[in-house]
Amino acid sequence: MAGLHAVQTALDQSVLNPIEPSSTRWLSMEASVRRLKDTFVSVLISLEREGEERGDAKAIGLFHLMSTYRFISTMLLLCDLLPHVSNLSKALQASDFEHSLVKPLVSSTVSTLRQLKTVDGENLRSLPDLLDTLEKSDVTVKQRADDHDFFTEHVKGKYIDRLMSNIEQRFPSEDVGLLSHFAIFDPHRMQVNQTADYGQEEVKSLSEHFLQKPDQPNVTADAVNEWTNFRNFAKDSVLKQPDLKAQSIIDLLCTKSVAQHAFPHLSKLAKIYRVLPCHTADAERTFSQLKIIKTVPRNRLNQASLDGLIRIAVDGPPVHEFDYQSTVQRWAQKKNRRLCRK
Structure with a gap:
């Protein structure tokens, strides 16, 4: 060298x-x-x-x-x-x-x-x-x-x-094309495209691939009908939010029980979208953080502390955005603590 x-x-x-x-x-x-x-x-x-x-x-x-x-x-x-x-x-x-x-x-x-x-x-x-x-x-x-x-x-x-x-x-083109159908759940696209048949063919294809079963022949038709109703629902609720995000509709269908009961088939499609394994990078990043956090000198970290540290490292906010003052105050208010006075 x-x-x-x-x-x-x-x-x-x-x-x-x-x-x-x-x-x-x-x-x-x-x-x-x-x-x-x-x-x-x-x-x-x-x-x-x-x-x-x-x-x-x-x-x-x-x-x-x-x-x-x-x-x-x-x-x-x-x-x-x-x-x-x-x-x-x-x-x-x-x-x-x-x-x-x-x-x-x-x-x-x-x-x-x-x-x-x-x-x-x-x-x-x-x-x-x-x-x-x-x-x-x-x-x-x-x-x-x-x-x-x-x-x-x-x-x-x-x-x-x-x-x-x-x-x-x-x-494969057929799989990639199927994934692209999930774009209909993008709220910004829904705002721009107001045609009556928007998303119907995509919902039909997604339902036939993921939801259709021999003993449930009407699932696809029900999902398409749900989509028509859901578009009107989203227009009066989600699409009016000021801080609209790309995942807003997916989050609504996955986490709100009201939406899951009102639109069961679309809710299943949203959950499928959430768990589709496009990559394993997130899991690999977690293992990388594990190696950084649990080093040989820190081999006595218990499971709860290790889990908390990894969650902070992977999902926590950036250091420069974290509110340390309020966090310390919340920690101090949880119980009476002995202060070390010198």
């Missing part, structure tokens, strides 16, 4: 360390590839120097691999592709993610990848400049006559095809 830092300093570059990708956190791949691209010239020079001066076999092998046209072009291709896939993954992991957005997000990502198959991205277009920089730095890039055609046909094209296929298999 010291040799890399010395080369970066000599080249008047920022002193940056390589980022090792994690096998369990695949999003780290983007940061790793980006860092390699940003430090690529200094890394190659450092590897070549280590191989020549110290006879380091690993450094020699890495230099021969990384100084090829195919490796460099593949690295730049990943710099163009990975941000789009990473952004899709991050959007799906948001704690307040709306299921209705799955379809447009997946569709736009696949369309962007398909476009990058025919039109080089910004990083891949910079390949000639990077090769020129390496040549000026006395780094010889090994290139065969057919490398460009081989990369275009057998690396770039096939990799993007497999990537798009993998995304489409993970998000």
